[in-house]
């Protein structure tokens with residue numbers, strides 16, 4: 001059976017613009033060297049998006065450029081609260097080879113990629129945007145979600161908010177992010193197989209241990 005990596009290469013063969021975008025984005029993220037929102041994260045999101053998008057029959061010509069670019073906001077501004085808006089505002093310069101109609105759809109996917117996450121008011125309006133959103137949300141699920149969560153707040157501690165230098169603050173933040181609904185059946189199924197938002201449960205236990213140090 002073809003691996004998801006091979007599926008990605010198949011998309012590159014069908015549309016060489018995608019490969020050029022992928023290489024350019026990877027180079028930019030590698031140069032920026034972010035702890036959590038680097039290429040390591042975006043690459044898993046790309047694979048998640050192929051997995052979810054193909055089963056939903058989504059237009060992968062929109063999903064793939066959108067997921068490749070979904071976190072470019074962090075290349076311009078370290079503030080996580082605005083990274084979706086900054087990414088949407090700046091995506092056109094990455095998409096010169098795409099038609100205006102495609103650019104607008106990709107831009108909307110970037111803007112809404114946080115879905116129902118608290119503090120982000122924009123919800124995805126198209127299937128492609130929901131696929132990008134669920135692909136990214138899977139990074140908060142299971143044991144990957146726990147590791148990626150800790151790594152995210154280490155990044156934020158260095159780039160935008162020193163309060164996350166304290167393990168207690170990281171645990172408090174992760175423990176209070178309740179389950180966020182995924183939009184697609186495939187996304188929900190993968191999330192369920194991985195035990196859901198394990199980090200919430202595990203961080204609640206960590207908080208009980210950390211209470212002994214207060």
Ligand SMILES: [Fe+2]
Nearest residue numbers: 070071083113
């Ligand atoms: Fe993001």
Ligand SMILES: [Fe+2]
Nearest residue numbers: 045070071136
């Ligand atoms: Fe992301």
